[in-house]
Amino acid sequence: xxxxxxxxxxxxxxxxxxxxxxxxxxxxxxxxxxxxxxxxxxxxxxxxxxxxxxxxxxxxxxxxxxxxxxxxxxxxxxxxxxxxxxxxxxxxxxxxxxxxxxxxxxxxxxxxxxxxxxxxxxxxxxxxxxxxxxxxxxxxxxxxxxxxxxxxxxxxxxxxxxxxxxxxxxxxxxxxxxxxxxxxxxxxxxxxxxxxxxxxxxxxxxxxxxxxxxxxxxxxxxxxxxxxxxxxxxxxxxxxxxxxxxxxxxxxxxxxxxxxxxxxxxxxxxxxxxxxxxxxxxxxxxxxxxxxxxxxxxxxxxxxxxxxxxxxxxxxxxxxxxxxxxxxxxxxxxxxxxxxxxxxxxxxxxxxxxxxxxxxxxxxxxxxxxxxxxxxxxxxxxxxxxxxxxxxxxxxxxxxxxxxxxxxxxxxxxxxxxxxxxxxxxxxxxxxxxxxxxxxxxxxxxxxxxxxxxxxxxxxxxxxxxxxxxxxxxxxxxxxxxxxxxxxxxxxxxxxxxxxxxxxxxxxxxxxxxxxxxxxxxxxxxxxxxxxxxxxxxxxxxxxxxxxxxxxxxxxxxxxxxxxxxxxxxxxxxxxxxxxxxxxxxxxxxxxxxxxxxxxxxxxxxxxxxxxxxxxxxxxxxxxxxxxxxxxxxxxxxxxxxxxxxxxxxxxxxxxxxxxxxxxxxxxxxxxxxxxxxxxxxxxxxxxxxxxxxxxxxxx
Numbered sequence: 001x002x003x004x005x006x007x008x009x010x011x012x013x014x015x016x017x018x019x020x021x022x023x024x025x026x027x028x029x030x031x032x033x034x035x036x037x038x039x040x041x042x043x044x045x046x047x048x049x050x051x052x053x054x055x056x057x058x059x060x061x062x063x064x065x066x067x068x069x070x071x072x073x074x075x076x077x078x079x080x081x082x083x084x085x086x087x088x089x090x091x092x093x094x095x096x097x098x099x100x101x102x103x104x105x106x107x108x109x110x111x112x113x114x115x116x117x118x119x120x121x122x123x124x125x126x127x128x129x130x131x132x133x134x135x136x137x138x139x140x141x142x143x144x145x146x147x148x149x150x151x152x153x154x155x156x157x158x159x160x161x162x163x164x165x166x167x168x169x170x171x172x173x174x175x176x177x178x179x180x181x182x183x184x185x186x187x188x189x190x191x192x193x194x195x196x197x198x199x200x201x202x203x204x205x206x207x208x209x210x211x212x213x214x215x216x217x218x219x220x221x222x223x224x225x226x227x228x229x230x231x232x233x234x235x236x237x238x239x240x241x242x243x244x245x246x247x248x249x250x251x252x253x254x255x256x257x258x259x260x261x262x263x264x265x266x267x268x269x270x271x272x273x274x275x276x277x278x279x280x281x282x283x284x285x286x287x288x289x290x291x292x293x294x295x296x297x298x299x300x301x302x303x304x305x306x307x308x309x310x311x312x313x314x315x316x317x318x319x320x321x322x323x324x325x326x327x328x329x330x331x332x333x334x335x336x337x338x339x340x341x342x343x344x345x346x347x348x349x350x351x352x353x354x355x356x357x358x359x360x361x362x363x364x365x366x367x368x369x370x371x372x373x374x375x376x377x378x379x380x381x382x383x384x385x386x387x388x389x390x391x392x393x394x395x396x397x398x399x400x401x402x403x404x405x406x407x408x409x410x411x412x413x414x415x416x417x418x419x420x421x422x423x424x425x426x427x428x429x430x431x432x433x434x435x436x437x438x439x440x441x442x443x444x445x446x447x448x449x450x451x452x453x454x455x456x457x458x459x460x461x462x463x464x465x466x467x468x469x470x471x472x473x474x475x476x477x478x479x480x481x482x483x484x485x486x487x488x489x490x491x492x493x494x495x496x497x498x499x500x501x502x503x504x505x506x507x508x509x510x511x512x513x514x515x516x517x518x519x520x521x522x523x524x525x526x527x528x529x530x531x532x533x534x535x536x537x538x539x540x541x542x543x544x545x546x547x548x549x550x551x552x553x554x555x556x557x558x559x560x561x562x563x564x565x566x567x568x569x570x571x572x573x574x575x576x577x578x579x580x581x582x583x584x585x586x587x588x589x590x591x592x593x594x595x596x597x598x599x600x601x602x603x604x605x606x607x608x609x610x611x612x613x614x615x616x617x618x619x620x621x622x623x624x625x626x627x628x629x630x631x632x633x634x635x636x637x638x639x640x641x642x643x644x645x646x647x648x649x650x651x652x653x654x655x656x657x658x659x660x661x662x663x664x665x666x667x668x669x670x671x672x673x674x675x676x677x678x679x680x681x682x683x684x685x686x687x688x689x690x691x692x693x694x695x696x697x698x699x700x
Contacts, residue, residue, distance in 0.1 A: 023124075087458060127698040132635035134601060136594050139679035141634060142627035145217040145693050147681055150197075154623070155676045157197045158669050161659055169330045171656045178649075187648045192657075198623040198658045199226065200645045204300040204462040211322075216695030218633030219641055222323040222465070222619060223297045226644035227278055228653035237267035238281055243281035244335045258544045259472050260342035262335075266540045269470065274530035276467070277654065279330040290330040295456050297324040302460030323496075324642065325464045328454060328477050332446025336439065339432055340476035344417045346431045347401055350420055360512045362519075365397045378426040387421050388430070394519055408447055408483040413440060450484065454495055458488050463525070465588070467496035470533050471549045482513055491525040493586040496525030501561035502534050502548050510564050514585070516573060517551050526587040526618070528565060530557055562599055565589065573607045582615050586642070590619040594628055601637075611700050623658070626652045627675050637699045 043559045143151055160166055168174070178186040190196070200221075203206035211221055231239070240483060244262035259277060279290070301322035328337065351382045354374055357364050368388055375384045392400040401420065406412040418432045435443075457464040466481045468474060481497040488494045500511050510526065517524035534550050541548045551557045576582045589600045597618060604616060617638035620629045631640035644654055683689055 020497075024589065026052035026650065029354045032068050037045055038587060051369060054065055056246075059371060066383070073089045095529070111432060112389060115374050116543070126696075128634070128696040129636050130631070130634040132601070132631055132637070136597050136598075136627050136631060138631065139627075139675040139682065141631040141677045142675055143472075143630070144634075145213060145219075145630055145695060147693060148680065148689050148691055151676050151680050153193065153197055154626075155673060155680070157194060157623075158676070160193075167659045170659045171652065172371075172658070174652055183649065190648050194655045194659070195651070198621075198644065199651055200622060200643045202647050204296070204645075207643065211643070213695070214643075215699060216697060217630055218636070218695070218697035218699050219629055219639050220322060220633075220699045221301070221643040222325055222333050222640050223301055224276070224325050224642060224644050225293050225297055225646055226654040227646040227650040229280065230653050231280060233268050236270065236278075237264060239280040239282065240267040240269065240334065243333050244338060247273075257342055257345060257546070259541070259546045260338050260345070260640050262338070263540070263544060265543060266536070269536075271539075273533055273536055276469075276658075277327065279327055281329075281333050284442065285447060287331050287445070294324065294330075294453050298453070298457050298460055298462050298464070301462045306485065323465055324457070325465045325467055325642070327467045327469065328446075328450065328480065329469055329473065331449040331453075333439070333442050334473065336443045336446060337433050337473045337476040339395060339435070340414075340479070341474065342473060343432045343635050344475040347418075348433070349421075351401070354423055359508060361401055362399045362516060363508075367397050368393055371398070374423060375421060375426075378421070378423075381421070381426040383426055383428050384421045387419070396519060399516060399519065404479065404483050405486070408451070408480060408487065413442060415440070429573075447480070450480065454484050458494050463494055463496060465496040465527050466523075468500045468529065468531070471503065471537055477514070478509065482516060485517065485524065486520050486522050487519075491523070493523040493525035493583065496527050496528060496586070496588065500529055500562065501532035501534075501564055502551050502553055503555045503560075505549070506560050507564045511567060514568070517584070523584050523586070525586045527590050528561060528568075529590045530561060530593070558593070558596065561591070563598055565596075565600060566603060569603050569607050569609060569616075570611060572613075576608070576613070582609075586615055586617075588619050592620055592625045592628070594625075597628055597632070603697065611635075614638060614700065621658075625672070626673060633699060634697055636700055 108391065133141065136142070140323055146154070174186075174190075177189065177505070181189065200210040207223075214221060241262055242262055244267075270282075281287070351361050351364060351366075352358060355364055355366055367393055371388060371391070373382065378384055390403045391398055392403060392405070402417055403412070404473055407414070407417065414432060415430070416436045419428045419430050421427070422429050454464060466477065466484075469477060481495060483493045485493075485497070497513065499506055503509075514524055538548055538550050541550075551560055565587070568585060572582050572585050572587075575584055589597060591597060600616065600618070604610070609615060617640060618629070618632050619640040619642060620626075621642045629639050629641055632638075642649065645653075684693055
């Protein structure tokens with residue numbers, strides 16, 4: 001009975017706190033632009049078409065002076081510190097007006113709040129370190145960061161995720177519950193269950209308690225604003241088809257590759273994908289809005305130097321240890337990535353046909369003199385000479401056939417760049433179909449948005465992870481990401497690429513990119529994942545008649561992951577042995593598979609890499625595999641939680657995916673449920689029902 005009374009009390013308190021806080025609003029984080037055109041009106045346009053006006057508006061947003069907002073961190077924290085409300089007079093206040101479309105909002109701050117020197121984070125004098133149980137079977141180590149109510153909630157959530165019928169219809173059930181209960185009660189219910197378990201909070205301020213508790217137990221955050229559009233399949237397919245075909249039509253040349261052309265059967269990219277968010281292109285203004293959202297995440301993560309706005313602490317919401325994740329498909333038309341991916345693969349084929357071998361251009365180890373020999377039969381050909389002048393090479397050989405640096409610096413025309421000499425005739429032929437001027441401008445907009453995000457990340461000293469996507473986008477995403485590394489990873493790893501180890505080419509791609517980083521002398525960052533699109537990729541390859549890009553079995557994917565990780569560790573060890581900076585290579589082991597995590601730890605010990613080297617980190621989702629993440633962080637390893645946040649109503653698609661994902665990993669859930677139950681029983685037996693988590697750990 002005591003236990004039941006405790007649970008009821010906890011739920012009552014939670015519902016009450018939700019209803020009280022539900023009326024508050026962020027009121028900050030929005031920006032002021034020079035353009036008077038309403039953002040909301042453009043972004044919500046029903047049409048998928050684009051115009052010169054829209055392109056001009058997109059450019060105007062960029063050219064207008066960026067004004068970083070005064071957030072509520074200072075005002076809220078200042079009042080918490082003083083314990084009283086500041087009655088500011090007119091002479092003592094500063095009004096910050098933000099204009100978004102036709103709306104105008106004023107936020108008033110006390111000068112003392114704005115000028116107050118933020119406190120430094122509370123760092124324990126003697127931080128705790130625990131021994132690591134690599135079997136991950138210790139419920140105390142797994143859940144010492146949780147209250148008993150949070151353990152009960154987690155157990156109930158996992159019980160629901162074990163019911164196939166409930167999970168299968170979870171989105172419909174949530175919508176019905178919202179209609180019956182009303183928004184206020186439904187929000188309280190979600191915060192007491194799924195939302196409270198999988199999501200950190202509604203905005204940058206409300207996530208702070210979660211982030212601070214994670215940090216006190218040795219865990220760092222990867223922030224992601226997880227608001228998603230709830231599109232029907234019909235609307236998703238319509239958007240994808242319209243945004244994946246050029247205005248010049250879907251021109252398929254004789255040597256066209258079917259995987260890099262849209263197919264309506266697979267236009268809904270959410271098909272059989274539960275563990276990854278999907279963006280569907282609407283218009284250029286929406287891409288601008290996505291860019292601004294990513295930058296808000298960077299600001300929430302960043303170290304405060306007083307340049308932009310006061311923060312809750314001197315090192316931002318995450319004490320300067322966080323990461324932000326982004327997707328490139330959120331920043332532009334997918335058609336451009338499809339075309340660029342096809343160009344990259346056709347370039348590889350061109351090189352293979354000419355010199356033999358297989359793989360990326362740099363793996364052939366050919367020099368410009370070697371190419372001159374292949375073109376010798378053409379004589380003194382001006383086209384060939386002009387082409388060779390733009391080839392990127394170093395003393396070891398050719399890196400790229402095309403000047404990628406100019407492409408990511410926004411000063412190249414794609415249609416003119418991707419041309420190669422025909423070895424037989426000497427005539428220049430395009431590897432990409434003619435791109436209309438509007439679409440060239442759209443590509444430059446996409447690259448400009450990415451440059452803006454990464455430049456902001458570099459200025460704020462925040463790491464940024466560019467997520468992997470489907471194989472028909474990935475060649476372009478990886479190529480652009482590597483060029484961003486070359487541009488911004490000069491002194492430390494700011495940009496990280498993501499590699500999906502369920503792909504047959506994963507090891508080769510990582511090896512090639514490591515080689516490019518070494519030869520061009522930039523810091524290499526990689527997140528290794530098993531992958532999110534396996535079923536979809538396999539079905540699409542079979543339907544469209546191209547080779548299956550996926551490893552044949554689960555075991556083959558595990559082997560690929562371990563092989564790739566081992567190669568990265570081997571190269572890190574070489575750097576250490578040679579007295580070079582081991583941080584030239586940084587790897588995140590992003591896996592919920594405890595065997596893979598255990599393998600990484602054992603290999604680190606075997607090779608001689610310690611957690612203090614700060615070159616290997618581990619990552620799992622909030623609300624999943626706590627029995628892996630927290631023991632790692634508490635033992636001194638670099639451990640991260642992927643932290644989604646956003647308003648309850650707008651993160652329902654994310655919550656739906658989390659439920660679906662947990663349904664597919666029942667074996668893993670069984671272990672987590674067993675450990676949860678063991679810890680709940682232990683607390684009951686020892687009279688620790690009202691245990692309050694208080695950590696004394698410092699993240700590595």
